[in-house]
Amino acid sequence: MGLKAALQGYGDRFRIVGEARSGKELFALLEREPCDLLITDFAMPGDNPDEDGLAMLARVREGWPQLPILVLTMLSNPALVQGMLATGVRGVVDKMAMTRELMLAIDMLKAGRVYLSERTRRQIEGGDETSALSPREAEVVRFLAQGVTVSEIARRTGRSVKTISQQKRDAMRKLGLDGDKQLFDYARSNGLV
Structure with a gap:
């Protein structure tokens, strides 16, 4: 609602063609309503594995290859942002800076350029752990911190349980963490949830 109000505050410059509360609603809306720009959250509710996160963004890119995508998110993790960009996202705006950076991001995307919010850019350049x-x-790690089981992550992402378990172990090794509680605490304190 805040985003809709912000865009409507610019008068006739924008026409909102639809709103979606889940990945499923988003895909249905894109099927029936052409648009010039998609502004979406990274995390969308839903049970289907391709209706959330990187899988959702990849599916949008596959179905609508020319559609500019702007992601609004609280996540500032460099690896996830790199993943978003790899799927073809052209803009990432931190929700905390939305009022200040939204129009700049939209203008940059309309000009064919990529936009990363200031905080996101600093974290990528800083090369944190x-x-x-x-x-x-x-x-x-993001799914685990949300309480999703390894088996469920495998189902949602279309990967094997073995692969998800290995990715979890690799992440914990890279981060120097010893157990699930440390992993959960780390994810909460580093913007992965």
């Missing part, structure tokens, strides 16, 4: 994680490892 989470940048050592691959996008898939960071996604696994």
